[in-house]
Amino acid sequence: MQIYVCIKHVPDSAANIHLLDDTRIDEKVAFLLNPYDEHAVTEAAALKKKAADSEIIAVCIGKPDAEKTIRTAMAMGADRGILVETDEACDSMTTARALHAAIVQDGSADIIFTGKESIDSEGMQTQFRIGALFGFPVVTNAAFLDVTSGKAVVTCELSGGRTRTFELALPCVVGAGRGLNTPAYPTFPDVVKARKKPIKTISLDSLSITPAGGSAKTVALAPLVQKRHPKKITGTPADQAKEIIRILQKEAKVLA
Amino acid sequence: MKKTGILIELENGRVKETSLGMITLAARTEADLHALVLDGVDDTACDILAQYGITTVVDLALASDPEIRLNPAVRADAAAQAAQKLQLDVIFGLSSADGKDFIPRVAALLDAPLVMDCLDVDLEKNIARTSQYSGKVLADIQLTGDVVIFGIRPNAVQPVPSPAQTKKITVPADNTVPADFVLVSWDDGENSSRTSLAEADIIVAGGRGLKNKDNFSLIFDCAEKMNAAVGASRVAVDEGWVSYAYQVGQTGEKVNPQVYITFGISGSIQHFAGMKTARMIIAVNKDDNAAIMANCDYQVQGDVFEILPELIRQL
Ligand SMILES: Cc1cc2nc3c(=O)[nH]c(=O)nc-3n(C[C@H](O)[C@H](O)[C@H](O)COP(=O)(O)OP(=O)(O)OC[C@H]3O[C@@H](n4cnc5c(N)ncnc54)[C@H](O)[C@@H]3O)c2cc1C
Ligand SMILES: Nc1ncnc2c1ncn2[C@@H]1O[C@H](COP(=O)(O)O)[C@@H](O)[C@H]1O
Numbered sequence: 036m037q038i039y040v041c042i043k044h045v046p047d048s049a050a051n052i053h054l055l056d057d058t059r060i061d062e063k064v065a066f067l068l069n070p071y072d073e074h075a076v077t078e079a080a081a082l083k084k085k086a087a088d089s090e091i092i093a094v095c096i097g098k099p100d101a102e103k104t105i106r107t108a109m110a111m112g113a114d115r116g117i118l119v120e121t122d123e124a125c126d127s128m129t130t131a132r133a134l135h136a137a138i139v140q141d142g143s144a145d146i147i148f149t150g151k152e153s154i155d156s157e158g159m160q161t162q163f164r165i166g167a168l169f170g171f172p173v174v175t176n177a178a179f180l181d182v183t184s185g186k187a188v189v190t191c192e193l194s195g196g197r198t199r200t201f202e203l204a205l206p207c208v209v210g211a212g213r214g215l216n217t218p219a220y221p222t223f224p225d226v227v228k229a230r231k232k233p234i235k236t237i238s239l240d241s242l243s244i245t246p247a248g249g250s251a252k253t254v255a256l257a258p259l260v261q262k263r264h265p266k267k268i269t270g271t272p273a274d275q276a277k278e279i280i281r282i283l284q285k286e287a288k289v290l291a
Numbered sequence: 292m293k294k295t296g297i298l299i300e301l302e303n304g305r306v307k308e309t310s311l312g313m314i315t316l317a318a319r320t321e322a323d324l325h326a327l328v329l330d331g332v333d334d335t336a337c338d339i340l341a342q343y344g345i346t347t348v349v350d351l352a353l354a355s356d357p358e359i360r361l362n363p364a365v366r367a368d369a370a371a372q373a374a375q376k377l378q379l380d381v382i383f384g385l386s387s388a389d390g391k392d393f394i395p396r397v398a399a400l401l402d403a404p405l406v407m408d409c410l411d412v413d414l415e416k417n418i419a420r421t422s423q424y425s426g427k428v429l430a431d432i433q434l435t436g437d438v439v440i441f442g443i444r445p446n447a448v449q450p451v452p453s454p455a456q457t458k459k460i461t462v463p464a465d466n467t468v469p470a471d472f473v474l475v476s477w478d479d480g481e482n483s484s485r486t487s488l489a490e491a492d493i494i495v496a497g498g499r500g501l502k503n504k505d506n507f508s509l510i511f512d513c514a515e516k517m518n519a520a521v522g523a524s525r526v527a528v529d530e531g532w533v534s535y536a537y538q539v540g541q542t543g544e545k546v547n548p549q550v551y552i553t554f555g556i557s558g559s560i561q562h563f564a565g566m567k568t569a570r571m572i573i574a575v576n577k578d579d580n581a582a583i584m585a586n587c588d589y590q591v592q593g594d595v596f597e598i599l600p601e602l603i604r605q606l
Pocket of ligand 2 (some may be wrong): 071096148157
């Protein structure tokens with residue numbers, strides 16, 4: 036099987052984000068593999084264990100620095116990498132077009148993994164756009180996957196413990212959720228091996244994608260500072276409980 | 292005048308409050324407001340939609356068989372087709388649990404730009420405000436295109452009545468299940484009646500401080516008395532005290548309640564990423580120096596095992 040995994044190079048969720056100006060963050064922070072994409076790579080590696088003649092290709096649209104994240108994906112099991120280089124911030128319509136074009140140029144996908152969302156732009160949509168461009172069925176927030184004889188059975192999580200199980204024909208696009216597996220940190224030998232695996236670097240321009248009819252452009256960024264000014268609730272536990280109830284009734288007006 | 296289509300979510304046949312909030316948001320700019328209803332619309336629902344400013348109720352007449360009605364590909368196809376037939380300029384939908392597997396499908400089918408999880412939308416300029424970078428940054432994103440789509444965070448806007456004359460039309464869905472995408476089974480959980488996290492007014496959340504699964508049931512007891520939803524930190528989920536569906540945070544649910552009450556949660560960056568927009572935060576923690584105690588509205592220093600039972604008793 037030819038397994039493609041779309042991975043994004045994103046700032047660490049624990050990093051403090053500072054703004055350079057109205058539309059750019061200061062990128063001098065740690066960047067890593069988007070956490071949901073870790074689940075995507077892990078699932079691809081698990082699939083390859085069952086279908087040994089498979090090849091896993093990690094594809095990333097990003098700046099040259101994103102090579103590090105491709106290496107991480109390789110240490111976790113990807114065999115090759117494709118870096119589509121661009122210095123521009125792409126919206127998801129352009130990103131999906133670039134991922135589609137890069138995959139088409141490279142080979143023929145049996146399954147394409149993505150994460151359910153990227154933790155920087157929180158778009159929640161690239162997987163669906165890739166699916167629409169290929170004409171492949173798409174699921175998101177996958178928590179269980181079984182691929183046998185040309186089809187995929189996938190269970191996806193909604194909230195509140197609700198699930199949906201689908202049967203998809205291959206090729207298909209699977210957006211990985213956190214319930215899908217537990218990513219293992221790569222071992223040192225895996226990291227060393229990853230250094231020798233091939234990465235093909237191409238420019239976004241060389242893909243000559245047809246621009247989308249619409250666009251999404253960031254026009255302003257502002258820090259979400261919600262500095263609250265805590266008031267103390269003191270007294271015995273009974274007093275404290277009583278005061279909480281009073282606040283819920285009288286101030287927040289959410290209790291009768 | 293813009294033609295705006297609002298994808299309405301129902302619960303047991305009734306229009307959800309959070310859907311009404313979307314209408315109020317859409318009505319801020321002069322527009323011809325269409326309510327697109329997939330799951331059947333009766334007279335009561337029509338009346339409610341009229342009270343909030345809908346001029347046309349569009350019944351998409353989805354088949355009632357769950358294999359068809361619950362298939363997100365069928366739903367998205369119905370909505371996208373209606374958007375084209377009605378020549379909508381703008382589409383609003385909820386960034387709810389179901390919305391996250393539906394609105395982006397509609398956007399992909401229409402090849403139209405989309406912002407999910409909008410806190411606010413300026414329809415004059417088609418600029419949406421949303422949070423990014425795990426809730427650390429507010430971003431204003433401008434959309435261009437023939438149709439633009441906004442997924443609205445539940446509870447982002449409180450509904451305000453604004454009566455209109457309403458007519459009802461039907462734009463029937465195709466109701467064909469694609470051969471390559473079949474819904475084979477569904478599970479609505481044992482507690483489907485419980486208030487959903489994304490739409491709750493009050494959330495009672497527990498973390499490592501609860502120490503084990505048995506104790507965590509105190510959180511459920513308290514929530515039940517308050518008619519609140521239950522949330523959990525990742526630690527509580529990883530320890531197996533509750534399922535992942537309850538996790539609030541960067542890699543869990545993003546919530547926006549009126550009040551968020553925490554018990555034994557330290558307030559990590561990743562937990563805040565999911566709940567920092569709560570209107571009021573009440574934190575119960577034995578450690579005065581926990582991060583959450585510095586960034587809440589009411590801090591209750593104390594032992595959860597003393598305060599929780601008191602709360603449950605007094606409620
Ligand atoms: C990529 C990534 C994604 C993550 N995503 C999430 C996410 O979505 N959601 C999330 O929650 N976390 C997430 N985390 C984990 C996060 O970093 C924290 O580890 C986690 O939130 C801590 O959970 P906690 O507050 O329950 O536990 P702790 O940080 O251990 O805090 C427990 C608190 O309970 C208090 N306490 C203990 N006993 C009592 C008592 N008897 N009475 C009162 N108070 C008591 C303690 O003082 C302490 O403050 C993520 C981490 C990473 C790296
Ligand atoms: N620049 C990118 N390069 C590769 N994959 C991406 C990129 N942006 C998004 N994706 C994939 O699409 C998923 C959803 O992203 P998003 O729509 O931004 O939330 C991510 O988890 C990735 O798998």
